[in-house]
Amino acid sequence: MTQTDSDDATQATAPIWPGWPIATATCIRFYSRLPIPALPGENPHMLPDFRLVPRALPFAALVIAAPAALVALLAGLAGVGGPLTAALAVTALVVTTGAFHEDGLADSADGLFGGHTPERRLEIMKDSRVGTFGALALGLSLLLRVSALSAILQGAGAWAAAAAVLVAAPWSRVEGIRILATIPPTRRDGASASVGQPDKSVLPVAYGLSGILALLLVAAGTLPLAGLMLGLALSGLAAFWLSRTAIRLIGGQTGDILGAAQQLGEIAIYLGLAIAIGWAGR
Structure with missing residues (x-):
């Protein structure tokens, strides 16, 4: 193969950025059951190329979590009890995603x-x-999420609970992308291998956008900044433990591991916020 042929082959396989609208729509379809129509110039039936697309995952995660956040807000403002409101919000998350991440956690x-x-x-x-x-x-995932969200609602109000749902959605999903980007797949024919390994530019963009959105939502929902920092730290520790465990026990990552990372990250952020709200209320 000549140098020209090698350059042509590299260009042919280089990732193509589809634009923010298409990338966001692709992530929404992949991570949820929300009906998103095809955008101009897009083939929604093709397997997603995750080499660049996850840059837009934070925006897609907000859309995916919006129904649950709305349920938490309306039920909380209506005076529905904390545990019931939290259970309804978590149910909305499960329905919206089709238990996509829960399935990964269980497996x-x-x-x-x-x-x-x-x-x-x-x-x-x-x-x-x-x-x-x-x-x-x-069972533990559902119990911890409902309990932590209930504590946030009872300690800081309905707006805070809705904001917590939106804060956790982007960051927890990017934790899964970090594992996808940094750990080789165990199965060469598995789902995580088929979508491709994210480019090195994806994580800084995805984490940066998730962090900015989290700060804005914390301010809007009057959530404690210390709780956010604690939640993000716990999320990072959970993802690190999961990735090391996966490498040790199965030699890499799978799509199920990515789903488990999202669940652990969501739980961690809720817990961090709930703990900080509890401390402030003493």
Whole structure:
């Protein structure tokens, strides 16, 4: 192959930025069940190319979480009790995403902790049935999210609870993208491998946008900045633990691991905010 042929091949496989509207629409479709019509110049039936598209994930995550935030706000303002309001908001999140991330969490828990070899763990993760570890992980995820959101609502009000839902949505999903970008896939034919590895420019943009949105929402919802910092720190620790565990037990990441990272990140941010609100109320 000549140098010219090599350059042509590199250009042919180089990622193409589709623009913010198309990238946002692509992320919404991939991460949720929301009906998004095809935009001009877009083929919505093609497998998404995640080499550049996740730059827009923070904006897509806000759209995905908007129904749940609205439920939290309206139910909270209507005087519905904290636990019930939080349960309705979490239900809205699950319905909007089609339990996309919850499925990843359950499969990851079953596979990572239910098998004794990497091959067996991966086999379990591909099984659609939910085992003991998966059921426990789902139950604890729902319990922790509902409890933390309820504490935020009761301690800081409906606007704060709605803002918390919107704060957690972008950052927790970018945590999954970080694992996708920094850890090789275990399965070469799996979902995480098929969408491509994000370009090195994706993480700074995605994290930067998520951080800016979080600061704006914290100010708008009168949430404690210390709670945000604590939540982001806990989210980072959870993602680090999950990524190290995945490398040790299955040799890399899968799509299920990315879903589990989102769930852990969301829980961590809610907990950080709830703890800070509790401290301030003493």
